[in-house]
Amino acid sequence: MSILVGNDTKLCVSGITGREGTFHALRNRDYGTQVVSGVTPGKGGQSVDGVPVFNTFHDAVKETGANTAMIFVPPVFAADSILEAEDAGIELIVAITEGIPAHDELRAYSVIKKNGRARLVGPNCPGILSPGKANVGIIPASFFKAGNVGLVSRSGTLTYQIGNELALSGFGNSTIVGIGGDPVPGTDFIDVIGLFEDDPDTELIVMCGEIGGDAEERAADFIASDVTKPVLAYIAGFTAPPGKTMGHAGAIVSGSKGTAVAKAEALEAKGVRVGRTPTEVAELAVTLLGAAA
Amino acid sequence: MDLLEYQGKQLFARHGIPVSPGRAARTVEEAVAAADEIGYPCVVKAQVQIGGRGKAGGIKLADDRAEAQEYATAILGMDIRGLTVNEVWIELASDIASEYYASIVFDRSAKAPLVMLSTKGGMDIEAVADEDPDAIARLHVDPLLGFQSFHGRRLAFEAGVDDDVVRSVGTMLAKLYDAFVAEEATLVEVNPLIVTPERVVRALDAKVTLDDNSLFRHPDNAELRDPSGEDEQEQMAHERGLTYVKLDGDIGILGNGAGLVMSTLDVVALAGGSPANFLDAGGGSKAEAITSAVEVILSNPKVKAVLFNIFGGITRCDEVAKGLIEAFEQIKPEVPFVVRLDGTNDIEGRRLLAEAALPNVFAESTMDGAARKVVELAAGS
Numbered sequence: 190m191s192i193l194v195g196n197d198t199k200l201c202v203s204g205i206t207g208r209e210g211t212f213h214a215l216r217n218r219d220y221g222t223q224v225v226s227g228v229t230p231g232k233g234g235q236s237v238d239g240v241p242v243f244n245t246f247h248d249a250v251k252e253t254g255a256n257t258a259m260i261f262v263p264p265v266f267a268a269d270s271i272l273e274a275e276d277a278g279i280e281l282i283v284a285i286t287e288g289i290p291a292h293d294e295l296r297a298y299s300v301i302k303k304n305g306r307a308r309l310v311g312p313n314c315p316g317i318l319s320p321g322k323a324n325v326g327i328i329p330a331s332f333f334k335a336g337n338v339g340l341v342s343r344s345g346t347l348t349y350q351i352g353n354e355l356a357l358s359g360f361g362n363s364t365i366v367g368i369g370g371d372p373v374p375g376t377d378f379i380d381v382i383g384l385f386e387d388d389p390d391t392e393l394i395v396m397c398g399e400i401g402g403d404a405e406e407r408a409a410d411f412i413a414s415d416v417t418k419p420v421l422a423y424i425a426g427f428t429a430p431p432g433k434t435m436g437h438a439g440a441i442v443s444g445s446k447g448t449a450v451a452k453a454e455a456l457e458a459k460g461v462r463v464g465r466t467p468t469e470v471a472e473l474a475v476t477l478l479g480a481a482a
Numbered sequence: 483m484d485l486l487e488y489q490g491k492q493l494f495a496r497h498g499i500p501v502s503p504g505r506a507a508r509t510v511e512e513a514v515a516a517a518d519e520i521g522y523p524c525v526v527k528a529q530v531q532i533g534g535r536g537k538a539g540g541i542k543l544a545d546d547r548a549e550a551q552e553y554a555t556a557i558l559g560m561d562i563r564g565l566t567v568n569e570v571w572i573e574l575a576s577d578i579a580s581e582y583y584a585s586i587v588f589d590r591s592a593k594a595p596l597v598m599l600s601t602k603g604g605m606d607i608e609a610v611a612d613e614d615p616d617a618i619a620r621l622h623v624d625p626l627l628g629f630q631s632f633h634g635r636r637l638a639f640e641a642g643v644d645d646d647v648v649r650s651v652g653t654m655l656a657k658l659y660d661a662f663v664a665e666e667a668t669l670v671e672v673n674p675l676i677v678t679p680e681r682v683v684r685a686l687d688a689k690v691t692l693d694d695n696s697l698f699r700h701p702d703n704a705e706l707r708d709p710s711g712e713d714e715q716e717q718m719a720h721e722r723g724l725t726y727v728k729l730d731g732d733i734g735i736l737g738n739g740a741g742l743v744m745s746t747l748d749v750v751a752l753a754g755g756s757p758a759n760f761l762d763a764g765g766g767s768k769a770e771a772i773t774s775a776v777e778v779i780l781s782n783p784k785v786k787a788v789l790f791n792i793f794g795g796i797t798r799c800d801e802v803a804k805g806l807i808e809a810f811e812q813i814k815p816e817v818p819f820v821v822r823l824d825g826t827n828d829i830e831g832r833r834l835l836a837e838a839a840l841p842n843v844f845a846e847s848t849m850d851g852a853a854r855k856v857v858e859l860a861a862g863s
Contacts, residue, residue, distance in 0.1 A: 209796075264695060290696035291588060292625075292666045298593055299626050315795060327796045329826050344741020349793045349825060350849065370740060372590050372668070399741050402590045425744035428751045429760075430729065449748075466749050468850050 191319035191364040192339070192384040192391075193281060193310070194222075194257065198323045201226045201246065201255035201279070203270045204262035205237050213261065213285075213327055214240065220330050222323040225253040228270075246270075246277035259316070259325050260284040267312060268293035272300060275307045283325050284311035284375070294373040301375065309375025315345035315367035328365060336361015338474065339385035341378060342397035343370045343404070347425055347467070351397050354471040360478075363391040370399065378408035386416050393419050393478055395470060398452055400426030405452040413459040419477050422456045422463045423470045424449045483692045486529045488571040489706050490688030497661040499654060500684045504573035513554035514547060516572040522546050526553040529569040530562050538562045543575055576686060581674035582643060583607050583618070584655060586662045588669070594622040595662065597633065597655060599641040603674040617641075629659035650683040651675070665703060666696035715759065719778045724761060724771070726778060731756025733860050734779035734788035734817075736772075738763050738797045746791045749849055755857035758785045767797050772805020773812065780815055787860040790821040791849055792831075799823040799831030807838045818842040818859045822852035 200217065204210035205227025215238055218224040226241050226249040233244035243249040246258065258274040260267055260282065267286040274282045275297075282301075289312050301309050310317060316326010321335040327345070332353050338360045342348035348367055355362070366381045368374050378396055385391040394416070398405040405424065412420050427449040453463045462477075464470030485493065491501040505516035506529070517524050528540030535541050540562050542553040550572070560567045581604030589596035600618040602610045610617055619640035623629050634652025643651050654675065662670045669691035676686045697704040719726030725740070729747075733755045737743035740762050747757045759782065763775050779788055792802050802823060809815070821843060823831045835845060844859070846852035 265698070288695045290666060290699070291668055291693040292663065292696065295588070295593070295595075295625050299624065302593075303626065329795045332825070342741070344739055344744075345795060346737070346739030346793045346797075346825075347741030347745050349795055350742055350745065353793070353824065372588055373593050397741070399744055404590075407591065423745075425741050425748060428729075428747045428757065429744055430727075465752060466850060467745060468848070 190388055190390045191322055192381070192388050193319070193364060193366060194317045194323040194325045195319050196322050198257045198325065199223050199225045199253065199255050200257045200259060200325055201228060201249045201253065202259045202261060203228045203246070203274065204260070205229060205240065205242060206232050206235070207261060210261035211237055214259070217259075217324050217326070220324040222325060225255050246273045246279065250277045250279065255279065257281045257325060258283065260286055260312070262286060264288040264290065268297040271297045271309060275301055275304065278306070280307055282307055282309045282375070283314070283316050284309060285314065285316060285326055286311075287313040289313070289371070291372055294371060298373045298375055310366065311369040311371075311375060313371045314369030315348060317364060317366050318362070319364045320362050326367065328367065332356060333365065334361040335363075337363060337390060337392040337478070339363045339388065339391035339394045340365045340397070341381040341385070341394070342367055343399050344397065344425065347397055347399075351395065351423060351467045351470055354467045355395070355474055358471040358475055360471070360474055363388055378404050379411045382408060382411065382416060382420070386418055391418065393421065393474060395421045395423070395474070397423045399424060400429050400449050400452070401447050403447060406455040409455045409459040409461060412461055420461045421470055421473050421477065422453075422461050423467060424452045424463060483694055483697065483707055484531045485688070485690040485692065485706055486531060486569070487527065487688050488529055490690035491685065493665060493690060494661060494685055494688055497657050497664065499657045499661065500682070501688070502573045502576055502684060502686070504571050506569055506571050507554070508569050510551060510554045510558060513558070513570050513572055514551050517544060517550035518547065520572055520574050522550070523575040524550065525573045525575050526550060526557055527571045527573065528557045528560060528562060528567040529571050530565040530567055532563050532565055535562060540567065576676060576684065577679050578676045579679045579681075580644065580677040582641070582651070582677070583673045584658060584675045585669070585671040585673075586658055589622065592622050594625060595659070597621050597623060597629070597637060597659065599637040599643070599651070599655065601642055607673055623659065628663070629656050631656065644677065646681055647677050647683055654683055654685070665690075665700065666693045667691060668693050715778055715782050718781060719761070722774045722778065724763065724775055724778060727760040728782070729757050729759055731758045732784050732786040733856055734758050734782070734785040735791070736761045736763055736775055736779060736788065737791040738767060738794065742791065742793055746789065746849065746853070749853045750789065750857060753850075753853040753857045755853065755860060758782055763797070767801065767805070769801050769805035769808055772802050773809040776806065776809035776815070777813060780813060780817070785817060787817050787856050788815075788819045789852055789856040790819065790823070791852060792823050792825065794823070794825030794828065796826075798826050799828040800834060803831040803834040806843070807834065807840065810838075810840050815842075818844065820844045820846055820852050820856040820859065822846045822849060
């Protein structure tokens, strides 16, 4: 098994006719993901390399049975596209778009939470990869193979780095989930760690956090109370100066709370081992699970 | 984007939030003319985006023209914790009966706006939050519902504001919320929010942070950006659309993705080095963006060596290699470079670099190895 995306995923790509949208939709399909449709208003009836394009999510769901959406439209249109997918009954919405206005994000998140029928992952995330099954997003899949490590991360490229270190030590992944670094992520560490806890294929959970906010601290409490599987963590930003924004809208240090040191201490206090470098995370994985394959 | 106090007050005024009359001035002559127009006593306030202005001598009460001149002369050009004062705000002095605190922030844990109100304003509110957290009334607002009158009343009663100003404080909170939403702010803070002896409620300070991602919808606000708080490299990077933060060390860093760049800084520090900057070239960077980024990094004279740490997803390693080769043709750097390329099109990227045989460029295959190498090179040069 795996979580969130897999053999049952039927993907509809919003923004499929754009340059990046086309490239990644087809790349996801080449990987084996069922890419059943795309949405671009005004381009209904066209197709992108055999993938039918619709004007609305409602048409795409009705005609192709899409259950998962990938949002690839520019920031100014992204919240609207997320809300349209939700309104059309899509169950999982993966928003790749970076730079969505914070108040738009807040509104989209609040509607999804209130209606309680869809899950939003992202925005500003690299997507979700269940190796050997489905890839929804921009994660370079060739670096990863199927295995027993569930990986969840706030940062895209850091996910690849940690995933690659684990791969070099022989580990594969059940699923890799990028939750994104924005101030209002649709899905948190806690949500994903809970899913990994219930996933029989996941034996080790690796979480990859960074400075800013208190998502890692809250995850530490959740791990202590609700998680039986071993969890490893990595936190980026030990050398980040206080008060400076390091690119992600979410990565803002304020006071002592939200620093890398505070997060690492909160996790270690709950028995979660924290690797100081991506390489050390892989070494810790070996000590916990034994040398993999 | 952070606004200066007076820019925040002008924004407040547009939303009907009461502020004192004032004028901004960039020279002593302008400041004296502004003070004459506003009347005495008036307050001369340094306009810099940093706290502790009062303690640094950047806020003075002038009783007459001579004092206005004296204080404006002293404050303009003053250095406050590394920032030069280029502007002062001259404001009519207020009589104060009570000092409150009010703010609205994006609360990431609750994923909702958090409105806070306290009667312990005018001092270090973070100390109040630590020592007497119950002195701050807090309320999350459902963004789909918006701020209602009852929210204002609840906060005002809970904070224990004087009975006769419950309604006017509630109204001010409602208007602050309007401004927060309409201007797409991520922070609106008033400290102190004052009550005058005439029982008028007014914002005596203004701290406003606007969401950079929404500035395209607010062109007037976008023009308020104050580059005086940014140093030379940061301004240059900003103009080129790069995310750059200056640090104190001597190793230039370029990576793709904020998380990986932060991690690179940590790994370099663990290897005994000291990063000169954070630079996120972003996802999908083309060769020109890489060339441009190299220029920004090398414009910092402290840089003794540069580390490229790339794990390409949406970024293609061959584009990164082309950008670096182009940078060598244009700039001819004198410092050594260590380059680690993994991910999309990495084989092609490494081949391009090997063929170009750039002087003083060292390829490394792992992040740890690259960090150790660049630290060694920076120490040796």
